[in-house]
Amino acid sequence: MDIKKSKWKIAVAISIAVVILIGVFIFTQIGPYNSKNKKDIIVEIPKGASVNAISDVLYENELIKNKQLFKIVVKLSNKAQQFKAGKYLLNQTYSNQDIVGLLASGKIYHDGIKVTIPEGSTSKEIVSILTKNKLGKKEVYEGLIKNPKELYEKFEFLKEEKITSLEGFLYPETYYFDEDSTENEVISKMLSTFNGMYTEKLVQRQKELKMTLSDVVNLASIVEKEAVLDEDRPIIASVFYNRIKIGMPLQSDATIQYTFEERKKIVTYKDLEIDSPYNSYKNKGLPPTPIASPGIKSIEGVLYPADTDYIYFVAKLDGGNNYSVTYEEHLKNVKEYKEQRDKLNQNKTKQ
Template sequence: MSRNAILLYVFLNVVLFFFISIFYYLSLTSSYPSVINIPKGSITSIITHLQKNNLDINRLDSILLNFFGSPQSGWIEIHPTNNITYETSKGDFLYQLTNSKAALKEITLIPGETMYFFIENISSTLGLDKKELWEAYQEYTSYPDGVILPNTYKVPLDIGPRYLMSYLIEQSMKEHKRNAIKILGRYDEKQWFNYITIASIIQKEAASKEEMPLIAAVIYNRLKIKMPLQMDGSLNYGEYSHQKVTPHRIRNDKSVYNTYKNYGIPPYPVGSASMDAIIATIKPADVDYLFFVKNASGGHSFSNNYKTHIDNINQ
């Protein structure tokens, strides 16, 4: 065998040994977190950060990562599991490290809920400061409530208060505009949020979707004859969202939301409103009802005169 042939044979064996070693190394299994926070910086600094957090990763991995790609910064979900850690091969972990998407959390605003409790929920879910959330919210809108549409939103774990509120408000305002154009054919913000304010009261008062157009009719009928709305739902604003409205509360609440003391609708929504409530506001039932009261079936009994209303109360 010639010298060149021997050298080629040795070289091929070295290469083969190298690839076998790398393959073996990448097949080694270990436990890794399901969600990892990747700092901004070079691959070397990322490896150092992960080592300090007791992950099974070393300098060789920094070399291998150059072939897999660079990890994105922020919280990323390495493996979709409910467990804190999971076991996988080194190769799969390095691949996931460079290809996984941002770790997301769900925050939900239910129809009728107020910003006060939505921010409480955000703070608890994402670990964000409530004061900073309020400051960010007020930076992007002048409406105390009713701007963010009820929905479930998926947001990154490491999102900050300002970006979060900017995103939620911007997306909701775009949706408000789309809905207005779809239903009304045009978008006038002042007119639209006048509807949202009425819809937010309907959302609080109605026992069902079917009742919403009827309650909308009651509101418009009362406004037409300059009768106070006297809706308990309007007093379920902010931190009072889940509190029963008592006579003491009615007498002592001096806010603009007290429709027992103030004529007309409040200047702002009292909470979030669903599309059903918004549509009911725009398309109320064609009835002459002025009163409604809860009945034994869990719904409301409606009437167009006070005498019948008192009878319904007694029943």
């Protein structure tokens, strides 16, 4: 009996030792590759990469020791669906769990030249931003913007008959470009971003409204320039739709501003007499092209306008608008706005 007990104890001890050794092995395999090496390593996770492909990239860059165990860590984390493509800044002190967390967080590493295109930027303003950041030449950009045909092969949506310029389609966003990026590559990245934002759902909605893409972006560009608050965008869109419906010109100061080399502080009554196809006081319907690059909120506002009878709107001091159905109501709102604005200016002067 004593011999049997002794053998049993030895077997238990060996089993425990094996379990401990396996645990230590696993712990070291899924832990940092080298806890003392903090040298940065940039890895790129391709779009649509599988966990297998990702583990290959990490293993080749000596960031994980065991691909199979890494896959198990991913599976247990239940975060594989959250992984985002792009470049990541890692080092060998990261454990498997740290790497999984970073890939799921989407904290992508950006190198190159950072360029921010604000919503409502005109193509001229965009070209100015790009050239100031030493990204290409003005005349090359202008040539591409005036000739969408040069990009037909890459972007099918540009083949629409009404699209005669890239104005409005250079999506406003923060971009990172390589220093040696060509003008074509820069423009293509912006168009690709637009194409990604303009989802199939929006395409179907456009078809329901029996509109062209050009018309959607055109009207959205005007809404973008007229609106300050997101909640106003669908309402402003409804105002323009209502004006079109009754055969009234859009009467947007924003389209007048587009004709000037530099934006004016105030559009005067004399400006409303300008002989231009972009003068929406003299010409009915949409201008020949969009007047700026609208953000997604303005595009959605045009595709999903509010249901209103409003024909007029005037700004409020808080950035919103007062809306009205009749011209008489509109005049009251204009008067109220001017009184509030004058009072505010007087208070500022006193201070």
